[in-house]
Amino acid sequence: MDRANRTEKLYLQAFREIRQYIVDENLQPGDTLPTEQQLCQKLGVSRNVLREAIKSMEVMGLIEACPGRGTELCEFSYEFLLQNVICFAGRDQSRRLDELVNLQKTLELSYMRQAFQSLSPETVKELRACVNSLQSAEPASLQAFELHHRFHTLLFRELDNRLLHDLLSALDVMQRQYHKAGRLPALPEAELADAVVRALEEYNYQAFAQAMFSYFSNGIFEKQDVLVYE
Amino acid sequence: MDRANRTEKLYLQAFREIRQYIVDENLQPGDTLPTEQQLCQKLGVSRNVLREAIKSMEVMGLIEACPGRGTELCEFSYEFLLQNVICFAGRDQSRRLDELVNLQKTLELSYMRQAFQSLSPETVKELRACVNSLQSAEPASLQAFELHHRFHTLLFRELDNRLLHDLLSALDVMQRQYHKAGRLPALPEAELADAVVRALEEYNYQAFAQAMFSYFSNGIFEKQDVLVYE
DNA sequence: AAATATTTGTCCGTATGTATC
DNA sequence: TGATACATACGGACAAATATT
Numbered sequence A, B: 001m002d003r004a005n006r007t008e009k010l011y012l013q014a015f016r017e018i019r020q021y022i023v024d025e026n027l028q029p030g031d032t033l034p035t036e037q038q039l040c041q042k043l044g045v046s047r048n049v050l051r052e053a054i055k056s057m058e059v060m061g062l063i064e065a066c067p068g069r070g071t072e073l074c075e076f077s078y079e080f081l082l083q084n085v086i087c088f089a090g091r092d093q094s095r096r097l098d099e100l101v102n103l104q105k106t107l108e109l110s111y112m113r114q115a116f117q118s119l120s121p122e123t124v125k126e127l128r129a130c131v132n133s134l135q136s137a138e139p140a141s142l143q144a145f146e147l148h149h150r151f152h153t154l155l156f157r158e159l160d161n162r163l164l165h166d167l168l169s170a171l172d173v174m175q176r177q178y179h180k181a182g183r184l185p186a187l188p189e190a191e192l193a194d195a196v197v198r199a200l201e202e203y204n205y206q207a208f209a210q211a212m213f214s215y216f217s218n219g220i221f222e223k224q225d226v227l228v229y230e
Numbered sequence C: 001a002a003a004t005a006t007t008t009g010t011c012c013g014t015a016t017g018t019a020t021c
Numbered sequence D: 001t002g003a004t005a006c007a008t009a010c011g012g013a014c015a016a017a018t019a020t021t
Helices: A010-024 A036-043 A047-059 A079-089 A094-110 A112-118 A121-136 A142-156 A162-180 A190-201 A205-215 B010-024 B036-043 B047-059 B079-088 B093-110 B112-118 B121-136 B142-156 B162-180 B190-201 B205-215
Strands: A063-066 A070-073 B063-066 B070-073
Touching (some): A010 A036, A010 B047, A036 A047, A047 B010, A094 A112, A094 A142, A094 A205, A094 B162, A112 A142, A112 A205, A121 A142, A121 A190, A142 A162, A162 B093, A190 A205, B010 B036, B010 B047, B036 B047, B047 B063, B079 B162, B093 B162, B093 B205, B112 B142, B112 B205, B121 B142, B142 B162, B142 B190, B190 B205
Antiparallel strands (some): B063 B070
16 A cells, blocks of 8 residues: 555545455455454554444445454345435435436336346236235335335346346335335326236236336326437 | 344444434534544543444545544435445346446436436537547557546536436446456447537437447447337 | 464554644 | 644554354
8 A cells, every 4th residue: 555645544545445355356245354464464554444444344234243253244235225325315305316216217117128028927926916915005005115116126036137136226225215204205006017917917018018108107207207219 | 143132333333323413413414523532422432433433434425524623424425335336236247247338328328318408518519529539549448448438427417317427427437447357348439429429519319319329339338238119 | 171362342542644723 | 833623543452252272
């Protein structure tokens, strides 16, 4: 670490270097990081500075430390997103919700063809059960919100695109905060979700796409324009 | 193995308490936190523990500390969160680049109409200068890579969508890492970027959209299918 | 089963650089 | 200019939890 002409704080620098180390070494969940002593030597910083960097990762749920054993990578979780978005993002910023909803609509409509092709009969059955519950649930209830979320999760869960999957989950986590704060407008009617599943049961892509567009033109999604092309 | 009975680590506890303090006091961006000493006393922990908690917030971009002045809240940004989602979430190296490129293509084509409408003559001039440099740069060089990214940044920088902006920026960060590792295939030819800017100079959306599609059908983007609709 | 070594958790002290008055 | 307040950074020390011999 070049300390002669450094301008940035050491703990910020250390954090990025450790993150880079994890990426470069392709460390997987369950793998252990070097000990604090080793990392201090590798980065050329004191133990305090190193811990400020490493404990940042632990606070975020990326790693877990245990005395006597060491520090290991965790399975990635959106928990830290949830915790922080609650406190810092969801405060008097009404347009952020629009941006979240718009991005969800854009992504799901853009990837729906791949989703359609990936869906197995088993998942379609689960989707059917989900939508049936949705139709008998109280609209705008917490239960309805959860079922809508499950509906979206099921639609894309077999699509083999980890990045998209994580991104959709992150969007969901963020929207959840708005819902808790009572600022989430109504979701589309259950009937529109039902039409999507009916198209899946008939394995009719045209009908599926049509139903998806209808779904995403109602409720909270209504005013979110998306550029769509042929 | 009894984790229930184990007392929680102090730095995790301190982190949550400080966050709660921010919410309770309704602190806004620009407001200052109590000094380290005051917080130590308030929470009843040592300075080291307190710093491990507070520096976690700074690493996440939630606060900023300055010697002699104190610590203040920052404007919330998704950038850090998204970068870490991308860094830690999908670690399958081989597919990740495809997913990154595909997502960039999807987002830029989906939001290009809004981008077109938002662009000012000043930015178009900067785009022109950027593309001119690109045409005289050595293809596949580091300079060409940087100019391509500047091209994309300029296209969307006036679009008033913070979330999209942060996401594109996070994708850029990740692609940079692939480029450093020499794993980034060739970008589209400079001529295709030039056609985009020519359409902007003529304020012709049809030509712009056409040029964008051509750009995103070449080089690294070639094999990335995107669902497009009418 | 016990002793020892390893690793993280927590605290203290000190020196330095920087901003403010 | 000087004094004060604050964050930055380093090092040492001991405790607690775990692993190893």
